[in-house]
Amino acid sequence: MGTKQRILREALRLFSQKGYDAVSVEQIADAVGIKAPSLYKHYKGKRDIFDAIFEETAKRYGEFTDSISVHMGDSDQDLAVFGAITADTLAEKVRSLIAYSLHDEFVSQLRRLVTIEQFRSPELSALYSQRYVAQIQQYHEGLFRRMIAASVIRREDPELLALMYDAPILLLLGECDRHPEKEQEIMDTLEGHVRLFYRLFSKQPPEE
Amino acid sequence: MGTKQRILREALRLFSQKGYDAVSVEQIADAVGIKAPSLYKHYKGKRDIFDAIFEETAKRYGEFTDSISVHMGDSDQDLAVFGAITADTLAEKVRSLIAYSLHDEFVSQLRRLVTIEQFRSPELSALYSQRYVAQIQQYHEGLFRRMIAASVIRREDPELLALMYDAPILLLLGECDRHPEKEQEIMDTLEGHVRLFYRLFSKQPPEE
DNA sequence: CTTGACAGCTAATGAGCATTAGCGTATAAT
């Protein structure tokens, strides 16, 4: 891997741990294995490195979201696909998504970075809301809309459904970021949440 | 208000906006209206100011949570109290709680500060999880447990109920912190969430 | 072989930072 990439990698790692201001250019250089002034052969300055992280990840993130939403075409795909969604389907989907979000170094560090820098600028506030709230919610809103159309779940406002489904997932993800040692326990809670959600909204009336 | 208190106030305001490292002692002093070295007549150093913020708020926060949970006595209070809880009761409770959390300067700034400093130390991680996740959840877990006992809502795992109820509230609170101009819209969503939640779990079977 | 871009280095610069030393003044206690 080229030096320019390694700088980005180490900078992101450090920024996500301590925050932008608490990391010095020298620390980044040390981590890369060069001297601080050499960084300036690759980037115009500290701020430039910070910005480059986001340009870089915008690409990656685009690819990632594309790969997810490829399954949900334009508007009315085969309803059978959504009709076949079960609690197991959902649970497995969430499990793999969270596992990826937690264990992919890049994704995980970036989320922490945006979290702690979210009030630094309107751009970062918007990025947080866009990437970690709105986008996920819109995805599930669409999913639930189709599940309603396919008569798998009850007819309720899909936006509120998505909120009720997503928010606990995001909250638990945050808990994992703060306390990685509790991951197993949190994943169990997560699975319980998904199954409760499905049971609540599935058309089969719940037995009393 | 004494200088010592004003220092804390201004320091919290600045820290919550820019983060600990981005705020200089001189900036705090300027905001208070004194020169930087004069701060040291009141606090041993910058770090000491930071710590004092948390000592101060631990007190305030204790009083606050006491004032809330005073209504929920030891174990089995009069079931009628919980039997009488309606969607309106819940919506009003949430609305006032959120309004307070958003508009009380101290509470609001502290939440932002803990949010952006949550990965700085294990203590701050624990504080965040404790204060902004666990405590709220435990409160509602207890509430729902009693509502189940009072046959207001269906029998489900109270922990998962609390998660499903709280997480959207906390997520929307975060949205308000990032985008205060959207507060009205967010409050409407919030009310929708609470009412959906109640409708879902209330014993009256939902009409199809 | 020469040239020039590339990517590292050391040394230096200048700004900003937290903090300390030491002084003056006002107010409250003796």
Next chain:
DNA sequence: ATTATACGCTAATGCTCATTAGCTGTCAAG
């Protein structure tokens, strides 16, 4: 009246930081 304490100030110290200047070696293109 004297003294001590509290609290403000200016000046200075020493450290860290981001950044620049300028040197050196490498290596591919001409």
